[in-house]
Amino acid sequence: MKGQLTSQENVRRIYLQIIKQKIERYNFNSMSTQTITPDVSGYYGEYGGMFIPEILRTTFDELVAVFTEAKADPEFWQSYVDVMQSYSCRPTPVTLLENFANSLGGKFQIFCKREDLNHTGAHKANNVMGQGLLVKRMGKKRIIAETGAGQHGVATATMAAKMGLECTVYMGSVDVERQRPNVFWMEQLGAKVIPVTEGTATLKDAINAAMRDWAESLETTHYVLGTTCGPHPFPEMVAWFQSIIGQESREQMLKLSDKLPDRIYACVGGGSNASGIFLPFLEDESVELVGVEAGGHGLDTGAHAARFSGGSVGIAQGYKTYFFQDDEGQMLHTHSIAAGLDYIGVSPILSHLHDQKRIRFTAATDEAVISATKLLIRTEGIIPALESSHAFASVVEEAPDIPDGTQVLINLSGRGDKDIFNIAEAIGDEKWQEFLQTRALKH
Amino acid sequence: MNLTEYLTKRLKKRKILLMTHVVVGYPSLEANWKMLEAMGGADVDLVELQMPFSEPSADGPLFVKANQEALRKGIRWQDYFDLMKRASEQFDFPVLMMGYCNTAFSMGFEAFCANIRRHCGEGFIIPDLPLEEFGELFKLSRDQDLDPIMLCTPTNSEERLQKICSHGSGFIYCVARKGVTGQNTQLDLAVENFLRQCRQYTDLPLALGFGLSQREDLCQLHGKAGIAIVGSALLKTWEAEGESGYRKHLISLAAARE
Ligand SMILES: Cc1ncc(COP(=O)(O)O)c(C=O)c1O
Numbered sequence: 146m147k148g149q150l151t152s153q154e155n156v157r158r159i160y161l162q163i164i165k166q167k168i169e170r171y172n173f174n175s176m177s178t179q180t181i182t183p184d185v186s187g188y189y190g191e192y193g194g195m196f197i198p199e200i201l202r203t204t205f206d207e208l209v210a211v212f213t214e215a216k217a218d219p220e221f222w223q224s225y226v227d228v229m230q231s232y233s234c235r236p237t238p239v240t241l242l243e244n245f246a247n248s249l250g251g252k253f254q255i256f257c258k259r260e261d262l263n264h265t266g267a268h269k270a271n272n273v274m275g276q277g278l279l280v281k282r283m284g285k286k287r288i289i290a291e292t293g294a295g296q297h298g299v300a301t302a303t304m305a306a307k308m309g310l311e312c313t314v315y316m317g318s319v320d321v322e323r324q325r326p327n328v329f330w331m332e333q334l335g336a337k338v339i340p341v342t343e344g345t346a347t348l349k350d351a352i353n354a355a356m357r358d359w360a361e362s363l364e365t366t367h368y369v370l371g372t373t374c375g376p377h378p379f380p381e382m383v384a385w386f387q388s389i390i391g392q393e394s395r396e397q398m399l400k401l402s403d404k405l406p407d408r409i410y411a412c413v414g415g416g417s418n419a420s421g422i423f424l425p426f427l428e429d430e431s432v433e434l435v436g437v438e439a440g441g442h443g444l445d446t447g448a449h450a451a452r453f454s455g456g457s458v459g460i461a462q463g464y465k466t467y468f469f470q471d472d473e474g475q476m477l478h479t480h481s482i483a484a485g486l487d488y489i490g491v492s493p494i495l496s497h498l499h500d501q502k503r504i505r506f507t508a509a510t511d512e513a514v515i516s517a518t519k520l521l522i523r524t525e526g527i528i529p530a531l532e533s534s535h536a537f538a539s540v541v542e543e544a545p546d547i548p549d550g551t552q553v554l555i556n557l558s559g560r561g562d563k564d565i566f567n568i569a570e571a572i573g574d575e576k577w578q579e580f581l582q583t584r585a586l587k588h
Numbered sequence: 589m590n591l592t593e594y595l596t597k598r599l600k601k602r603k604i605l606l607m608t609h610v611v612v613g614y615p616s617l618e619a620n621w622k623m624l625e626a627m628g629g630a631d632v633d634l635v636e637l638q639m640p641f642s643e644p645s646a647d648g649p650l651f652v653k654a655n656q657e658a659l660r661k662g663i664r665w666q667d668y669f670d671l672m673k674r675a676s677e678q679f680d681f682p683v684l685m686m687g688y689c690n691t692a693f694s695m696g697f698e699a700f701c702a703n704i705r706r707h708c709g710e711g712f713i714i715p716d717l718p719l720e721e722f723g724e725l726f727k728l729s730r731d732q733d734l735d736p737i738m739l740c741t742p743t744n745s746e747e748r749l750q751k752i753c754s755h756g757s758g759f760i761y762c763v764a765r766k767g768v769t770g771q772n773t774q775l776d777l778a779v780e781n782f783l784r785q786c787r788q789y790t791d792l793p794l795a796l797g798f799g800l801s802q803r804e805d806l807c808q809l810h811g812k813a814g815i816a817i818v819g820s821a822l823l824k825t826w827e828a829e830g831e832s833g834y835r836k837h838l839i840s841l842a843a844a845r846e
Contacts, residue, residue, distance in 0.1 A: 186720060196689060196716045198646045200741040200763060202748060343652045344642065353645045353652075360646075363743070460690045461643045463716070473665055474694030476642040 180427045181384075181494060187377020190500060192493030195376040196463045201356075204363040209378050211283050216385060221282075225275050229389065232307065233264040233274065237390075239397040239554070244524040249541060252549040256406065257527075257557045258394050258422060267530060267559030268390060268418045269300040273369055275386030277304040280367045287311040287366040291355045293320055293348030294484030295327025296530075296559065297371030302336035304369075312336040315354040317347040320484065326566060345478060348488050352462055372415025373492035376463035380420075380494050387421025394554060395425050406554035408433040408547075412535040413506070414450075414485045416492030418558035423504065424494075433505065436495060437535040439481030440508035450479035451508040452491045453499055461489070466496045482511035482571055483531035485559075509538035515571050517541050518561065530559035531568060591682060591710050591735045591758040595793045595814065598633055602845040603810040605633035607795060608838070609686070609819035611651060612637050612668045613658030615826075620671060623826065626835045628679040630842040634815065635675070636713060639668050639687030646688075646715040650820045650827075665695065669707040676708030684737065685712040689721070697725045701732040711735030711758050719755050726755070737761050742782045753789035759815060762786055764798045783812050806844035816841075 187193045197205055215221040229235035237259040246255040260268040273290075280288060288310050292298030298314040305312035314331055318340035321328055331338050344350035352375070359368045373380045373387070398406050409426060411419035413436040426432045441449030449455065452467040459468040461476060469477045469489045481487040498504040509517070514531060517538035522528050529537060536555045540547075547553065561568050569577035589597070598605055608627055610620050627635055640658035644651060676683045685704050692700040692714060704712060711734045717725075719738065729736045735758030740749055742763070753760060764779055779796070786794055793814030800806065801821030809816055818841055825837040 194721060195718065196721060197718060198715050198741075199718060199739045199748075199752070200743055202718065202741075203743045203745060343649070344656060349643065353643055356645050357648075460693045460716075461688075462645065465693075470690075470694075472694075474641075474690040475659060 180424055181498075183377060183381055187381070189380075189493050189497035191458075192464070192466050192496040193377055193380060194460075194465050194493075196460050196465070197376050198360065200360050201363065204359070205376065205378075207283070208367075211279060212378050212382050215279060215282060221278070225278055225386070226389070228274050228278065229271065233270045234262050235389065236393040236397070237262045239394060239401060240525075240527075241401075242521075242525050245521060245537075248520060248524050249544040251544050251547055253547050253551040253553060254402075255540065255553045255555065256398065256401070257555045258390060258397075260390060260418065260556060260558045261527070261529065261533070261560035265296075265300045265303050266563055267296050267300070268387060268421060268556075269297045269371065269559070270303075271389055271421065272371065272383050272386050272417060273297070273300045273304040276367070276369045276382070277308045277310070279382075280310060280369075281308065283367060285310075285365055285367045287313070287362065288369050289313045289315065289355050289358050289362070289366055290369045290371060291348065291351035292316050292327075292371065293351065293487060295320065295324040295331065296485060298331050298336070298338070299327050299334070301369050301371070302331040302334035305336060306334045313358065314338050315341050315351040315358070317345070317351050318342045319346040320348070320351070323484065323567075326563070348484075349462065349476065349490075356463070372417040373420045373494055374415040374462065374464060374466070374490050380464070380492055383417050384420040384424060384492070384494055387417050388424045390418065390421035390556065391423060391425030394422055398552075398554060402552060404552070405429050405432055406552045407431070408435060408551065409554045409556070410435045410437060410536040410540055411556040412437050412483075412486060412532050412558060413491060413495065414439075414483075414488055414532060415490070416495045418556055419504075420492055420494055422554075422556040423498075427498075427503065434498075434503065435539065436499075436504050436506045437539045438491075438506060438508045439479070439483060439486035439535060440510040440513070441480040441482070443510055444508060448480040449508065449510075450481045450486055450488060451506075452489070453506040454508060456491075458496075464490070464493055466490050466493045467499075482514055483535065484567075485530070485532040486535065507539050509535040509542070511571075513538040513542060518568065519572065527557070528561040528568075529557055530561045530564060531571065533558040534561075590733070592792060594682060595633070595759060599793065599814055602633075604806055604813065604845050605793075605815040606630075606806070606841055606845060607634040607636060607797075607815050607817045608632050608822060609636050609638060609817070611640060611654035611658060611823070612671055613640055613661055613663030614654035615657070616661070617663075617667065617671060619826070621674075622831055623822075623834065624675050624679060626831070626838050627681065629835070630838040632681050632838070632842065634684065635679075635681050636684045636686040636817075637668070637672055637675070637709075639665075639685060639691050641688040641691060643690075644688060648820060650823055654823065665691075665703075669703055672704075672709050673707040682710040683708065684735075685709050687712070687714060689714050689717040692717070692725070697723070697728050701725070701728045701734055704734055705732040709734070711737055713737040713739070713761060715739060719752060722755075729757075735759075739763055740786050742778065746785070749786060750789045753786065753792075756790050756792050759793040759795050760786060760790055761817070762794050762796050762813070764796050764800070780812060803840045803844035806841060
């Protein structure tokens with residue numbers, strides 16, 4: 146009897162274990178990607194929505210349908226992971242930054258997630274390859290994109306080359322001037338780069354121009370938006386693809402140190418790299434999430450891009466969020482040393498989590514960013530993108546108050562060596578200037 | 589007499605009505621006034637006054653420039669509403685607010701409706717505000733006797749057209765072509781079919797806009813649409829030929845109504 150019961154119990158135990166594993170796997174799968182979904186109208190709390198012209202309604206409805214279907218299809222996610230492994234070095238490593246931490250004098254550990262090691266050098270690759278797979282699913286042949294610094298433009302042009310799509314990139318004419326090397330690469334990759342002269346001739350104007358193109362080309366064309374902004378479903382979609390960052394980080398941190406990090410820092414432009422690393426940790430209440438905006442010349446100067454300090458709630462470019470705008474809702478100029486953070490709006494997902502106080506927001510000035518960049522290069526041999534350096538600059542600034550034993554994780558969203566023109570200029574390297582002059586004389 | 593009644597009454601005498609457009613503050617408030625005088629002189633049936641916005645995403649290059657320049661000159665809400673009031677008092681045509689939803693949102697929907705009413709506007713057209721996002725705005729505009737003008741486009745599904753039309757008020761703004769303001773529209777079969785489709789779902793007058801420029805365009809619409817909307821073509825004429833060319837263009841368009 147006893148033996149029988151035991152064996153029955155055993156069977157039951159094994160059975161329960163299998164179910165538990167299944168549940169765990171299921172939980173893992175759902176937790177491993179995004180853990181926040183908008184309501185049916187595309188709202189995160191009070192933010193988001195779909196403020197689109199009627200002409201685009203059907204296209205957005207289609208996109209929502211295709212994305213919803215893809216999101217529910219584990220094979221789609223797997224095909225995405227496969228592409229990212231074979232084409233973009235995923236999973237990207239987590240690196241312990243001992244020297245950097247030591248130089249700050251703290252008794253804490255700093256890890257960084259190496260999104261700089263992605264193909265094309267930034268987390269932007271995650272989003273564009275994911276959207277590329279969706280374009281294939283939709284059967285469209287042409288893609289358009291906006292770009293500020295050119296990072297997203299280069300990533301999109303790369304994806305287009307790889308996936309055999311026709312590609313047009315809209316870029317503010319001011320940015321075309323500032324970012325010639327990226328324009329060069331986009332053109333080499335086969336993309337058509339169209340300079341946008343209206344407005345401030347920067348990122349926001351490139352978005353307007355891309356939307357206008359889409360209003361005419363919607364049947365054949367998909368708009369590959371570069372960040373977690375714009376009308377629903379873009380914030381959700383981009384965050385979903387980017388959440389591969391946080392998913393990997395979570396596993397890697399558990400493997401490296403048997404526990405979750407205590408704090409995670411990420412820079413915030415439109416919010417895609419921050420959403421990507423934050424969202425899979427959203428339900429881990431012990432993990433403090435810190436978003437770092439562009440402090441520019443300082444928050445009291447007005448010359449910055451810290452929407453949560455100097456912005457107010459508004460509706461533009463198809464969604465509701467915190468914008469950098471005047472008292473009559475006209476958008477203002479933003480400033481940042483990092484072109485990728487130089488934008489008027491911010492992800493509605495982050496605005497919601499800001500109001501919920503789940504994410505703490507701070508800002509780093511241009512000056513602090515330059516010195517953090519130099520420090521990271523010297524102590525760790527890692528050259529960060531100026532955008533990513535904002536996260537490092539905040540850690541440097543907050544270091545004296547970080548408790549002993551804390552584990553800090555920083556999202557290194559992109560690498561800086563391809564930004565040599567901008568970083569050399571930001572650092573003010575005289576030999577580089579001489580070099581440029583000599584080269585200029587030759588032409 | 590409400591807007592629909594006014595339009596219906598005019599449509600008894602004219603084969604088509606003419607609605608024109610002014611971007612307030614471009615090229616200047618003085619020039620705007622001359623345009624409005626020309627419209628008054630030509631007995632234009634309806635005028636939309638555009639409130640400039642820094643991100644005019646549904647406008648084509650010429651209006652984008654106009655929005656931008658108006659803001660650069662420092663046009664503010666008060667300048668806009670002052671002009672709206674002066675125009676409504678001076679001329680016979682009803683005036684509509686046209687602009688982007690951040691203006692209404694920043695002002696507050698209630699103040700927005702109250703301001704239009706106080707400055708004698710009759711309704712508003714907001715291309716980046718789909719009906720799902722109206723919220724209180726339907727009720728608030730009813731309270732102020734304003735007509736929120738709904739937009740239909742050829743890409744909308746039948747169900748969508750039906751839904752949009754069921755919220756219609758004043759008239760229905762039918763967007764003739766894919767894309768943004770300021771490009772030519774071939775008045776082809778597709779446009780005719782589109783208008784016929786819209787007609788199925790509403791008894792309100794149908795206005796056709798986007799890309800109309802010449803009297804021939806208007807003549808082709810006789811019996812098909814109730815109102816022809818001419819926007820950037822007229823502004824283009826102002827820029828190329830000045831006030832006298834503008835007046836001539838308007839008179840020729842106005843004559844196409846008979
Ligand atoms: C390396 C890098 N980090 C961060 C950003 C900011 O964008 P987001 O906030 O969407 O991550 C950019 C944008 O160009 C970037 O290139």
